[in-house]
Amino acid sequence: MKKFELVRRALYIAVGQSFVKTVEFVAAIVLIRLLSPEDWSTVALALTIYHSATGLGGLNIQDGIYYFYARVDAHKRRALAVQTMGLLSASGVLVAAIVLGVGPWLESRGHAIGALIPWLSLAVLLDLPTSCASQLLVAAERPKWASIFDTSMAAIKLGAMTVPLALGYDVVASAQGLAAYAVLRLGVCAVLLPRVLPPGRARIELGFVKAQLVYTAPLSLSIATSVLNRYIDKWIVAGLAPDGFGAHAFAAQEVPFVPLLGFAMGTVLATRFAHAFRTGRRDRALSYWLAATSRVSLIVGPVTIGLILCAPEAVALLFEPSYSIAVLPFQIYSLILLHRVMAYGMILTTAGKTRLLWVTSLVMLGLNTLFSVPLTYFFGIAGAALGTMLAYVPNLVFFLHCIARVMQTSLAAVFPWRRYGRILGAALASAGLAFWAAGFAASTDARLAIKASVFALCYLLLARLFALGRDLPSVPSDDASFAGELGPVNTTEAKPAAA
Numbered sequence: 001m002k003k004f005e006l007v008r009r010a011l012y013i014a015v016g017q018s019f020v021k022t023v024e025f026v027a028a029i030v031l032i033r034l035l036s037p038e039d040w041s042t043v044a045l046a047l048t049i050y051h052s053a054t055g056l057g058g059l060n061i062q063d064g065i066y067y068f069y070a071r072v073d074a075h076k077r078r079a080l081a082v083q084t085m086g087l088l089s090a091s092g093v094l095v096a097a098i099v100l101g102v103g104p105w106l107e108s109r110g111h112a113i114g115a116l117i118p119w120l121s122l123a124v125l126l127d128l129p130t131s132c133a134s135q136l137l138v139a140a141e142r143p144k145w146a147s148i149f150d151t152s153m154a155a156i157k158l159g160a161m162t163v164p165l166a167l168g169y170d171v172v173a174s175a176q177g178l179a180a181y182a183v184l185r186l187g188v189c190a191v192l193l194p195r196v197l198p199p200g201r202a203r204i205e206l207g208f209v210k211a212q213l214v215y216t217a218p219l220s221l222s223i224a225t226s227v228l229n230r231y232i233d234k235w236i237v238a239g240l241a242p243d244g245f246g247a248h249a250f251a252a253q254e255v256p257f258v259p260l261l262g263f264a265m266g267t268v269l270a271t272r273f274a275h276a277f278r279t280g281r282r283d284r285a286l287s288y289w290l291a292a293t294s295r296v297s298l299i300v301g302p303v304t305i306g307l308i309l310c311a312p313e314a315v316a317l318l319f320e321p322s323y324s325i326a327v328l329p330f331q332i333y334s335l336i337l338l339h340r341v342m343a344y345g346m347i348l349t350t351a352g353k354t355r356l357l358w359v360t361s362l363v364m365l366g367l368n369t370l371f372s373v374p375l376t377y378f379f380g381i382a383g384a385a386l387g388t389m390l391a392y393v394p395n396l397v398f399f400l401h402c403i404a405r406v407m408q409t410s411l412a413a414v415f416p417w418r419r420y421g422r423i424l425g426a427a428l429a430s431a432g433l434a435f436w437a438a439g440f441a442a443s444t445d446a447r448l449a450i451k452a453s454v455f456a457l458c459y460l461l462l463a464r465l466f467a468l469g470r471d472l473p474s475v476p477s478d479d480a481s482f483a484g485e486l487g488p489v490n491t492t493e494a495k496p497a498a499a
Contacts, residue, residue: 021260022154025253027161032319034165037246043171044249045106046116048231049099050178053124054131055227057095061087062132063349064215067274069139075200076208081136081193083204083212085129092128096121119175126182130189138267140196149192157181215354225361232365233372233384240373241380244325248381251329258303259340265292266343272478273350277406286407289347290416290473296341297420298469302459304337305427309434309455313448325381332385336392341420344399351406360399367391416473423468430458 032040061084068080103117137146160177237248269288276285308331315327348357372387379386397411404414434455441447463469 021254025255027158028250028253029318030162031165032246032250032323034162035171037322039171041246041249042113042116043174044246046113046120046171046175048234048249049102049113049117050120050123052227052231053095053099053120054127055230057091057124057128058088058131059091061091061212062135064212065132065135065139067215067350067352068212069136069271071274071278072208074198077140078194078197078200079203079205079208081132081197083209084132084136086204087209087212088131089129092125095128096125099124115172116175119172119179123175123179123182126179126186130185133189133193136193137196139271142196143268145192145196149188153181153185153188156184215352225358225365229361229365229368232368233376233388236369236372236376237381237384240376241384244381247323247326248329248384250319250323251326251381251385252333254337255307255334258300258307258337261296261299262292262340262342265296266346270346270350273347277351282406282408284476285347285351286409286414287473287476289342289403289407289414291475293342294416294419294472297416297423298463300337300341301420301423302427302430302463304334305424305431306452306455306459307337308334309431310448310451313444313451316444317448328382329385332382332389335389338424339392339396344403347403347406353402353406356402356406360395360402363398364391364395367395419468422466423463426462426466426468427459430455430462433458 028044031043035043065080065084069077072080099121100117103114106117107114134146134150137143137149157178160181161174164173164177165171234245234249234252237245241248269292272288273285276282276288311331311334312327315323315330319326345357345360348354348360368388368391371390372384375383375387377383400414401411404411407414434451437454438447438450441450
């Protein structure tokens with residue numbers, strides 16, 4: 001038995017992915033400060049197109065790597081990488097062409113975005129083939145490399161988008177910088193991935209392509225609906241409350257790090273989930289799941305409540321008064337973070353239940369549209385945020401029900417309800433005390449300082465008093481069967497099989 005260092009590996013992934021999301025968050029702040037409200041609305045629309053295209057164009061093909069990597073012999077893993085990148089490239093050609101076609105239509109609707117479209121299309125074309133790089137590094141047991149890759153690429157992306165604007169160039173130069181970043185990323189992947197993957201012929205087998213496409217098809221439908229879910233509220237706002245689009249684009253930004261802790265846990269555990277389901281050890285998969293969700297909830301709960309508490313003062317200090325309308329939507333969107341204690345879809349993906357994953361995404365899309373349209377019509381951007389939040393509640397229950405079925409357990413046993421309830425109770429009590437104490441401050445910055453310090457101190461005391469982090473579920477150690485299935489993870493460790 002070998003100890004599996006879940007938290008350390010998850011932190012590698014979380015730091016890397018958090019930096020990626022921080023880039024998006026910081027880029028939005030920098031762009032808001034550098035651009036006029038009109039130019040920011042144009043850039044926000046352009047970024048929505050770019051992220052939608054890369055999200056839809058990926059078709060979730062890259063997440064299939066976790067499923068297939070441990071199921072193929074070591075000498076075929078390089079072929080798996082080449083084949084996956086080839087499929088992503090084919091998708092990239094199609095999606096880039098669609099982006100080009102969208103440009104004239106948007107221009108006809110009064111959006112001055114035509115000059116940015118060709119560069120966005122080029123960035124999508126070059127970006128999609130490399131969207132599987134992190135998954136390949138994690139599957140090859142190189143989470144630290146994945147973190148370094150994600151972090152460095154995110155830093156370059158931030159500079160490529162914002163430096164031209166800081167130097168006085170127009171928004172077209174920012175789009176050109178995004179395309180240049182995609183060229184660099186493609187070159188880095190061409191050098192890095194061959195050094196990590198086991199040796200073998202990079203030969204594409206039609207039978208394997210078919211198997212990968214069959215497995216990926218439901219995932220593709222799932223990612224399509226997930227991307228639509230991510231941006232449907234923005235498109236509804238653009239249609240029903242266009243004057244608030246710029247403020248809403250900022251309010252809908254997820255704060256980095258918090259939502260990615262659960263994602264990181266799921267990513268690190270992906271190969272182990274797949275192995276547990278493959279060998280029929282659902283109890284082991286459930287142990288991984290509860291160990292991860294219990295640990296992540298210790299951070300996600302209090303940090304989310306703290307963000308909602310401090311949002312009014314933070315927005316007032318960072319932005320112009322015109323963006324004050326984004327405070328309430330931002331707080332409502334932040335409530336959604338409370339459920340992000342694990343990558344729920346990873347369980348269904350590694351269990352081979354990709355159709356269930358698509359169904360849950362489709363349910364979420366329907367609920368989101370059903371709630372958001374009337375609420376946006378009556379209450380503007382706050383209604384759009386409220387509609388999205390309300391859609392998450394029944395969808396989360398349905399998701400957990402599906403996971404409980406896969407784990408062959410009950411809904412009560414598939415989540416650490418009692419522990420998370422105590423965590424949220426302590427966080428809410430601390431927030432109430434901090435809000436009361438901040439009422440005695442005369443300035444905005446003083447209120448922010450009091451809120452943050454009182455909340456943090458009070459929560460830490462309550463967490464210690466009620467032992468919220470004690471007796472966490474243990475993380476199963478790696479056994480010989482998992483090590484045997486994983487096989488060699490890189491060129492230096494690859495050895496000939498014994499005769």
